[in-house]
Amino acid sequence: MSADKVMTIALVGNPNSGKTTVFNVLTKLRQKVGNYSGVTVEKKSGRMTLANGKKTDVIDLPGTYSLAVRSTDEKAVHDVLFGHMTGTERPDWIVCVLDATNLERNFYLVSQIHDLELPMVIVLNMMDELEAEGKAVDVEKLQAVLGIPVVPMVATKGKGVEALKEILSKETLPAHPRPWRMSEPMEEEVEGLVQWLMKNRNLDRPLAFSEAVIWISKGNIECEHIDADEQLYTLLTGAWERLSVKGVSWRMGAIEARYNWVHKILDGVVRRGSRRKRDMTQKLDAVLIHKVWGWFFFAALMAFMFLLIFTVATYPMDWIDAGFARLAEFVKNVMPAGDLRNLITDGVIAGVGGIVIFLPQILILFFFISLLQDTGYMARAAFIMDRLMNSVGLHGKSFIPLLSSFACAIPGVMSARSIESTKDRLVTILVAPLMTCSARLPVFTLLVAILLPSASVFGKTGIMMLLYALGILGAVVMAWVFKRTLLKGPTPPFIMELPPYRLPSVQSICLHMWERSRIFLKRAGTVIFAFSVVLWALMNYPKHEGVSAAVALEKSYAGQIGMLIEPVIKPLGYDWRIGIGLVGSFTAREIFVSTMSIVFNVGEGGGALTLREAFVRAQWPDGSPLFTPLVCVSLMVFFVYAMQCISSIAVVRRETNSWRWPIFQVVYMGVLAYTAAFLVYQGGRIIGLQ
Amino acid sequence: MKIITLDKMQVGQSGIIQNVVDESVICRRLLEMGVTPKTSLKVVRFAPLGDPMEIELRGYHLLIRKCDAAMIEILLDERTQMNADKRGADERR
Ligand SMILES: Nc1nc2c(ncn2[C@@H]2O[C@H](COP(=O)(O)OP(=O)(O)OP(=O)(O)O)[C@@H](O)[C@H]2O)c(=O)[nH]1
Ligand SMILES: [Mg+2]
Numbered sequence: 001m002s003a004d005k006v007m008t009i010a011l012v013g014n015p016n017s018g019k020t021t022v023f024n025v026l027t028k029l030r031q032k033v034g035n036y037s038g039v040t041v042e043k044k045s046g047r048m049t050l051a052n053g054k055k056t057d058v059i060d061l062p063g064t065y066s067l068a069v070r071s072t073d074e075k076a077v078h079d080v081l082f083g084h085m086t087g088t089e090r091p092d093w094i095v096c097v098l099d100a101t102n103l104e105r106n107f108y109l110v111s112q113i114h115d116l117e118l119p120m121v122i123v124l125n126m127m128d129e130l131e132a133e134g135k136a137v138d139v140e141k142l143q144a145v146l147g148i149p150v151v152p153m154v155a156t157k158g159k160g161v162e163a164l165k166e167i168l169s170k171e172t173l174p175a176h177p178r179p180w181r182m183s184e185p186m187e188e189e190v191e192g193l194v195q196w197l198m199k200n201r202n203l204d205r206p207l208a209f210s211e212a213v214i215w216i217s218k219g220n221i222e223c224e225h226i227d228a229d230e231q232l233y234t235l236l237t238g239a240w241e242r243l244s245v246k247g248v249s250w251r252m253g254a255i256e257a258r259y260n261w262v263h264k265i266l267d268g269v270v271r272r273g274s275r276r277k278r279d280m281t282q283k284l285d286a287v288l289i290h291k292v293w294g295w296f297f298f299a300a301l302m303a304f305m306f307l308l309i310f311t312v313a314t315y316p317m318d319w320i321d322a323g324f325a326r327l328a329e330f331v332k333n334v335m336p337a338g339d340l341r342n343l344i345t346d347g348v349i350a351g352v353g354g355i356v357i358f359l360p361q362i363l364i365l366f367f368f369i370s371l372l373q374d375t376g377y378m379a380r381a382a383f384i385m386d387r388l389m390n391s392v393g394l395h396g397k398s399f400i401p402l403l404s405s406f407a408c409a410i411p412g413v414m415s416a417r418s419i420e421s422t423k424d425r426l427v428t429i430l431v432a433p434l435m436t437c438s439a440r441l442p443v444f445t446l447l448v449a450i451l452l453p454s455a456s457v458f459g460k461t462g463i464m465m466l467l468y469a470l471g472i473l474g475a476v477v478m479a480w481v482f483k484r485t486l487l488k489g490p491t492p493p494f495i496m497e498l499p500p501y502r503l504p505s506v507q508s509i510c511l512h513m514w515e516r517s518r519i520f521l522k523r524a525g526t527v528i529f530a531f532s533v534v535l536w537a538l539m540n541y542p543k544h545e546g547v548s549a550a551v552a553l554e555k556s557y558a559g560q561i562g563m564l565i566e567p568v569i570k571p572l573g574y575d576w577r578i579g580i581g582l583v584g585s586f587t588a589r590e591i592f593v594s595t596m597s598i599v600f601n602v603g604e605g606g607g608a609l610t611l612r613e614a615f616v617r618a619q620w621p622d623g624s625p626l627f628t629p630l631v632c633v634s635l636m637v638f639f640v641y642a643m644q645c646i647s648s649i650a651v652v653r654r655e656t657n658s659w660r661w662p663i664f665q666v667v668y669m670g671v672l673a674y675t676a677a678f679l680v681y682q683g684g685r686i687i688g689l690q
Numbered sequence: 691m692k693i694i695t696l697d698k699m700q701v702g703q704s705g706i707i708q709n710v711v712d713e714s715v716i717c718r719r720l721l722e723m724g725v726t727p728k729t730s731l732k733v734v735r736f737a738p739l740g741d742p743m744e745i746e747l748r749g750y751h752l753l754i755r756k757c758d759a760a761m762i763e764i765l766l767d768e769r770t771q772m773n774a775d776k777r778g779a780d781e782r783r
Contacts, residue, residue, distance in 0.1 A: 066722040104748045105724045217718060251712055255721045278751075291738045383753050387739035396742070396753070493716040493758050495723070498744060498751040 008057045009168060010080055010091035012113060014106050015063025016499050017099040018125040020044075021155040023060035026165075030511055032411075034373040035502045036400065037063060038418030041073040043080060043088065050169035051162070059091065062418070065105070067112045068214040072425070073417040081116060082207060093119050093172060095164070100124040100137060100152070103270060107262040108255075111180060115213070117206040119172035122150045123164060128157070129500075135273040142269045147176050156505065178209070180261035185246050186253040189239040190216060196235060213254050216240075281376075281500040289380055298381075302468070305368045306461040309441075313360040320360075324353030343536050346601050351532025354597035354611070355524045355590050358442040362520055363513055365438050369407045370512040374504030378403065379496065386494055392476055393483030395494035398428045402475060405435035406468075407516065409648045413655055423487040427479050429652055430665055433643050434475040436468045438520075439589040443639050446593055450615050451632040470640050474672065528594055531584060535598055539580075553577075553599070572638065572674070573631040573681040575620060582638075589644045630689050634681040642673035692766045696731075696745070696759035704732035705764035716758060724748045725762065732770075 011019045015037030024031055027046030032039055044060040061080060062073035069078045076085070083090035094113055098106040103124075113120060124130075124137060143150045149167045153160030181187065193212035197203050203211065215236055243250045287293050328345045335341040372378055378400055386396030397419055405412030412432040419425040436444075444467055448460050455463075483489065538558035544551070553559050554576075561583060562576030569579050577599050585592035593611075600614035618626040643649070643666045652662040693708055707729045710717055724747060725731075731747035742755040 065719070068718065068722070070719060102748065102750045105750060108722060108724065219712075219718070249712070251718060252710070252721060252726070255718075256726055259724065259726055285735070289735065289738065294738050379753075383737050383742065383744065384739075386753075386755070387737060387741050390741070390755075494742060494753065494755050495716055495719060495758070496753045497723075498753055 006055060006057055007093065008059065008089055008091045009093045009095055010059045010061060011095050011097055012061055012077060012081070012109070013063060013097035014065055014099060014102075014109060015497065017063065017097045017106065018155045019063065019097045020060055022095070022097055022123065022125065022153070022161075022164075023058060025155055025158050025161050026058050030515070031060060032512070033508060034370075034378070035376040035499050035504075036373065036378040037497050037499075038073065038397075038400065038415060039373075041414055041417035043076050043085070048165075051165045052169040054169060056168070059088070064109070066109060067210065068217060071418055071420040081113070081118075082210075091118065093121065093168060095121050095123055095168075097123045097125050097155075100126050100130045101133065101135075103137070103266055104259070104262055107265065108258055111258040111261055112210065114176075115178055115206060115210045117175035117177075119175060120148055121164065121167055122146070122148055123160070124150060124152045125155050127152045127159070128154045133273040136271040138269050138271070142265070145265055145269070149173070180257055182253050182257040183248060185243055185248050186216075186250070186257070189243060189250075190254075192239065193235060196232070200231070216250055217254050219251065278500045284501055285380070288377070289384060294384055298384075299465075301368070302465060303461055305364065306464045307457055308364050309361045309445075309464075310457040310460050313364055316360040317357050320357045321353070324349055324357070327353075339540070342540070343533065347532050347536030347598060348529060350597045350601050351535070351594040352524050352529055354594040355442065355528050356521065358445065358590070358593075359517060359520065361441055361445065362438050363517055365441060366407055366513045366516045367509065369404070370509045371504060372403065374502070374508060376499045376501045379498050382496060383498065388476070389479075390491060390494075392480040393489075393491050394424055394427060394479055395492050397494065397496060398424060398479075401428050401432055402435050402472075405432045405437055408437050408439070409433040409435065409645065410651050413648065413651050416655070419492075421489060421492045423489040424483075424492050426656065426661065427482045427487050429655060430482060430661070430668075431475040431479045433645065433648050433665070433669065434471050434478060434641065436471040436640065437589075437645075438516075439645065440639055442590045442593045443585075444636060446596075446611065446615075447632045447636050449612050450627050451629055451636075453612070453616075467636060467640055470637070474641055478668075478672070523588065523590075527588060528591060531587065531591055532594060532598060535580075535584065535595060539598065558599075571682065572677040573628070573634050575626055577618070578626075578635070585639075585644045586642075587644075587646050589639060592639070592644075630681055630684040633684070634677045637680050638673045638677040640673070641669055641676055643669035692768065693763055694766055696733075696754075696762040696764050697743070697756040699733045699764060699766070701733050701735055703766065703770045704730060705766040705770075706730045708763040708765050711761040711763070717761065720754075720758070720762075723752065725752070730767075731764070 011023055013019050016035065016039070020031050020033045020040050023029070023044070023046065024033065026048045029044075029046045031044050040060060040062045042062065046058050046060070048056050048058050050056055059080060061077045064074040064077045067078055067081065069075045079085040080088055080091065081094070094116075096110050096113060098110070110122065124139070127137075130137065137152070139150050139152055151160050151164045151167065153164065155161070182190065190209070190212045193215060194205065194208045197208035197211055198205060201208070201211075215232070216239060240250050243253075288297055328349045331341060331344050331349070335344070372381070381403055382396035382399050385399040389396055389399055398416070401412045401416045401419075404415055409432050412435065413429050416425045416428040416432065419428055444464060448463050452459055452463065535558060538561070539553055539556045541557060542555070544555050547555075554563070558580050559576065562579040565579045565583065566574075566576040569582065574582065578596075580599055581592045581595040584595040596615070597611050600611065600618065615627045616625070620626055649662045649666065652665060653659060656662070699705065707725060707727050709727060710721060710725060729747055731745050734744040734746050734751060736743045742753050743759060745752050745754060
């Protein structure tokens with residue numbers, strides 16, 4: 001290796017072993033950490049400085065139990081280690097991050113990585129939990145047996161990180177030949193495959209061996225839809241047949257041989273614990289996964305969250321509101337009257353302020369979601385929901401992306417990568433945006449306030465939970481429909497690790513909330529800012545002198561657009577002004593709120609009306625009120641089901657690698673939203689509601 | 691000495707894996723996660739709706755559906771039979 005070449009280090013290990021935590025300590029970055037399998041779903045890179053001052057690239061990878069990969073996220077690990085990932089060089093060092101409380105299973109992956117014959121360091125993470133169980137690991141002995149450096153670590157406290165950096169700054173050690181062996185017939189068949197792979201696929205010996213063992217342990221079903229070409233497939237079938245005749249299980253042969261090696265390595269290295277394992281977790285689970293209390297707990301948690309959203313959050317929201325009002329006042333005082341001043345007060349401040357005000361509510365929502373992710377509740381939710389998900393043809397793991405989508409559909413859609421079956425992953429992606437995300441929160445809060453102006457917080461909480469339930473119901477029903485029509489397939493098997501509960505660090509939760517609110521504010525400062533300016537212009541031009549503000553708005557460009565679509569949305573109970581908001585909301589849902597504040601600010605001639613008051617006063621031309629309870633409900637239902645988010649569309653496009661699915665998604669959700677709102681409004685009118 | 695399939699075991703019972711029948715789609719992944727013959731395991735609980743189940747083996751906890759658990763043959767540890775009976779009686783009470 002030349003002196004100035006930047007070295008690359010890859011972090012590899014089982015899911016949830018703490019790879020991202022180690023990555024964050026090494027690179028001082030802040031990638032998402034969480035206490036369940038499948039938090040990291042794509043390759044992430046960063047830079048670090050070693051003890052000798054040398055700069056090094058660090059790659060964080062998704063977790064995997066094996067290099068014989070089954071899902072999209074696991075494939076990234078295979079591709080990086082085998083050098084198949086475009087734009088990423090094969091790593092010079094591999095850091096295997098192991099969960100020290102669970103060495104046997106973790107070492108299975110070590111044995112696979114060992115086969116690659118790359119320089120490697122072993123990190124025994126979570127030493128604190130090991131000690132809490134009264135266990136110990138003889139690091140010296142393990143190191144001696146393996147011939148590989150072993151570093152004990154507590155990544156969350158940064159313990160052991162310096163020792164790791166020290167080792168990485170030394171010259172890479174030469175790799176050892178393979179220390180484990182299979183039965184003779186297996187060895188022979190594998191050797192045959194190795195020769196073929198070296199010749200026909202141009203692999204070097206270690207890679208060819210790794211691939212050969214992976215191939216031979218796979219069954220025909222698995223090989224059929226993987227890139228096994230005709231010739232390789234014939235070779236494999238021959239090998240399986242010969243082994244079966246000799247009574248050797250080709251499926252188990254290599255796996256058992258590896259576990260035998262693991263046993264030998266760990267013999268006398270781990271001292272058994274005195275204390276009972278996972279005591280706290282057992283006690284908590286007895287309640288949280290209880291037949292009755294489990295459901296009760298989840299409902300209570302959600303209810304508590306909404307109560308906070310409607311009580312605690314209102315104070316800072318009032319402050320923010322007052323702040324923006326004062327800002328508008330200030331601008332009015334210092335600037336001469338004119339279009340520019342109006343643009344700033346009625347366009348920018350009303351638009352951006354109308355959104356930023358919801359920050360406190362969104363922070364509370366994100367606090368609860370990161371609590372679910374960091375404590376380990378997420379995996380429990382998958383456990384509890386698997387039976388239900390099974391009946392619609394998905395499995396419990398699909399529930400994790402759905403639950404994450406409560407925050408935002410984008411991480412939800414991304415985390416679907418950990419689902420093995422392509423079809424099921426697609427179904428999950430298609431329904432994830434039906435889950436009520438944080439961008440809907442401002443819209444719902446506003447509509448709830450109009451619908452039930454004098455209701456207690458309990459009433460509002462009830463409505464909110466109902467809306468969330470509607471979203472979940474929609475997602476489940478649509479998943480059921482897709483699994484039976486477009487994306488038919490068998491119900492996938494479900495196996496998942498259940499981690500112990502872990503205390504989330506305050507720092508990690510704060511960081512997560514800060515990251516999310518930064519994104520939220522950035523959106524308010526860019527997209528919504530720009531949109532507010534454009535909208536303001538559309539509403540104020542062409543100029544009409546000497547008419548009332550309301551008439552001028554009607555004759556403006558925005559008014560004309562609204563008028564154009566009014567016939568389409570009138571059956572849902574909406575007029576052209578709501579139409580303007582709806583058109584805008586297809587870029588991002590919360591734009592509906594900012595648009596409404598601009599429309600009604602202008603339409604009612606400005607003044608000191610709060611948005612709610614302006615809404616209550618809004619009328620149809622014949623003088624009947626616009627925002628009747630029925631219209632509010634119809635709007636809520638529309639927002640529950642419609643796909644109104646450019647960023648989600650872009651992510652779905654990236655994740656599915658085609659425009660077909662995002663377009664399909666926009667259309668089906670649009671039809672769903674329109675139909676549901678139509679049924680609510682027209683149905684309500686038939687039974688005599690207003 | 692009694693051999694039964696994993697899905698038939700009760701909460702609190704433990705046993706030793708005898709065989710993993712080759713038919714399940716996830717057979718290989720189960721093996722790779724350490725569900726191999728001669729490993730001992732324990733049933734921790736069933737999900738509130740009866741399926742899947744939580745088992746403990748090799749120092750970690752695994753969730754698995756009953757239909758997949760039916761592929762795993764277990765040599766039941768008779769001593770733990772009593773625990774399970776007692777627990778069952780407690781629950782019925
Ligand atoms: N007690 C303890 N907890 C740790 C330690 N290192 C990480 N954790 C916790 O373990 C959990 C998993 O950490 P991550 O860094 O997200 O694990 P990962 O390996 O990146 O997980 P995936 O991306 O899902 O594969 C988090 O809750 C961490 O806070 C440690 O040394 N001790
Ligand atoms: Mg990670």
